[in-house]
Amino acid sequence: MTGVSIVGVGMQPFGRHAPDFTGMAMGVEAVRLALKDAGVGWADIGYAVGGSNVSGKPDTMVSLLGLTGIPFVNVRNGCATGGVALATAANAIRAGETDLALVVGFDKHARGAFAARPADYGHADWYAETGLMITTQFFSMKDRRYLHTHGLKDRLLAQVAAKAFRCGELNPTAWRRTALTEEEILSARVINPPLTQYMLCSPAEGAAAVVLARSDRAADMCDRPVNLAAVAKRTRRFGSFEVFAPWLPPDAGHSPSVDAAQAVFSASGISPTDVQVAQLQDTDSGAEIYHMAETGLCEHGAQQKLLDLGETAPTGRLPINTDGGCLANGEPVGASGLRQVLEVVLQLQGRAGARQVAGPPQIGFTHVYGAPGISACTVLTAGH
Amino acid sequence: MTPTTVDDTLFASVDPPRLAGSRCGNCGTVTFPVQSSCAKCTGSDMTTVELPDRGTLWTWTVQAFEPKAPYRVPASGFTPYGVGYVDLGEVIVESRLAGEPNGLEIGLPMRLVLLPVWPDSSGGDVVTYAFEPEGGAT
Numbered sequence: 435m436t437g438v439s440i441v442g443v444g445m446q447p448f449g450r451h452a453p454d455f456t457g458m459a460m461g462v463e464a465v466r467l468a469l470k471d472a473g474v475g476w477a478d479i480g481y482a483v484g485g486s487n488v489s490g491k492p493d494t495m496v497s498l499l500g501l502t503g504i505p506f507v508n509v510r511n512g513c514a515t516g517g518v519a520l521a522t523a524a525n526a527i528r529a530g531e532t533d534l535a536l537v538v539g540f541d542k543h544a545r546g547a548f549a550a551r552p553a554d555y556g557h558a559d560w561y562a563e564t565g566l567m568i569t570t571q572f573f574s575m576k577d578r579r580y581l582h583t584h585g586l587k588d589r590l591l592a593q594v595a596a597k598a599f600r601c602g603e604l605n606p607t608a609w610r611r612t613a614l615t616e617e618e619i620l621s622a623r624v625i626n627p628p629l630t631q632y633m634l635c636s637p638a639e640g641a642a643a644v645v646l647a648r649s650d651r652a653a654d655m656c657d658r659p660v661n662l663a664a665v666a667k668r669t670r671r672f673g674s675f676e677v678f679a680p681w682l683p684p685d686a687g688h689s690p691s692v693d694a695a696q697a698v699f700s701a702s703g704i705s706p707t708d709v710q711v712a713q714l715q716d717t718d719s720g721a722e723i724y725h726m727a728e729t730g731l732c733e734h735g736a737q738q739k740l741l742d743l744g745e746t747a748p749t750g751r752l753p754i755n756t757d758g759g760c761l762a763n764g765e766p767v768g769a770s771g772l773r774q775v776l777e778v779v780l781q782l783q784g785r786a787g788a789r790q791v792a793g794p795p796q797i798g799f800t801h802v803y804g805a806p807g808i809s810a811c812t813v814l815t816a817g818h
Numbered sequence: 819m820t821p822t823t824v825d826d827t828l829f830a831s832v833d834p835p836r837l838a839g840s841r842c843g844n845c846g847t848v849t850f851p852v853q854s855s856c857a858k859c860t861g862s863d864m865t866t867v868e869l870p871d872r873g874t875l876w877t878w879t880v881q882a883f884e885p886k887a888p889y890r891v892p893a894s895g896f897t898p899y900g901v902g903y904v905d906l907g908e909v910i911v912e913s914r915l916a917g918e919p920n921g922l923e924i925g926l927p928m929r930l931v932l933l934p935v936w937p938d939s940s941g942g943d944v945v946t947y948a949f950e951p952e953g954g955a956t
Contacts, residue, residue: 546886547883547885547886549885549886549887549888549889551888552888558825558827558851559825559888560824560825560828560946562888562889563824563888563889563890563935564824564889564890564914564935564946565881565885565889565899565901565914565935566901566912566913566914568881568885568889571879571881571901574879575877575878575879575901575902575903576877578877578878578879578924579876579877579924582877582924624880624882625882625883626879626880626881626882627879627880627882628879629879672857672858673858679912680850680851680911680912681839681849681850681851681909681910681911681912682903682909682910683847683848683858683909683910684905684907684908684909684910
């Protein structure tokens, strides 16, 4: 099968920007940076995929980038948009449609928790009008059930958040760059118990872009290309506990994160124990905890020991969310999955600055999860 | 007088309050609310059934901030409220939790009640379903 490599990355840092700086304009900025990083021009790109949840149709950005006539696919898969867009572009290269593809994601969200329209998710109006159907309720309830089932303490939620902000402090493009103690995190305003405000990521603004090439052409345009060893996306199966679910069956099933992670490890021939740097969906700090186990990076219940030993910090054995993750960067939904890929690419190339994992690492992993129960994962390896 | 509900399809009966679900004739899966096909076996042989009015708290939280629309703020203003999933045996149902959200814990016995949520056009209350601890709202 044709190999696919990442030869350029670009980002409009996440956070809050000027009111008149649109999500689409941020996307264009990220594209230009990624093209520059790859040393190619927009006219060289043969296929593009763009993702945005609320900030317009990505393919309309060709009016700013140049009307070259290329196929441009729009993706709208919630928080998993970036991963799905990446998979779509990689498949276009594998199918022989192009040698060089571009993936971009962007969004500009209003402040405060998301409000979803029931009809968009196949539900009747009562579900939201009566005060259910709020994403943060799901995060807190899945966290509580998970911690209860596996004998973990609420304090673990604060440990994960404190680690995220320590990483943010080391990342010049992070939104939240002030370290917080576990006590400060635990005593902060309660949003949905057991979650306080610092245990939940904030909707944000920003964009990220990635240039993909056929692996046999990648070395010509990039000193240190990163191989996209595998990428996969999955929807939920019966019985998994998902956001926006008025009911579940009593016999719990596993989440789509389990399926997507197994698919990329199987396809790449790489074991979860080989992973040297990982980016996991941390919409809230509990999500990072259960995603560690759902993706196979650790056993269920082993998270407490890993956090206590600092193993998931950039200096640990299994560095997770080294750029501060969603907690320190916020979440422009369409861009978030590509930020993860960008961070792992920088780590594998040794370009991650103060948060650089020693080595540099050779094998990375990314995982996004979104409503109403979708996941996309990648395995990335350093090129030679 | 039987109160107006937020959505009549949620209820097998309003007085006494009982929730309506669907049972799959092929694999036995029970859903809430009623639906026309089975999420497990993909079949469409669904029969409406009355769900148990008692169960145990499976997980819970408190909605501590006022949600954005389409949430409808009560006439008396927003106050924090409990939300949980209640295990009814064959199905686990998401629900508002009635009463002050204190003393909640996983495994707590719960019972079905009606919860007023906003006024109807004739000065009465529109009700939704909720669960409260067996010993009464805490």
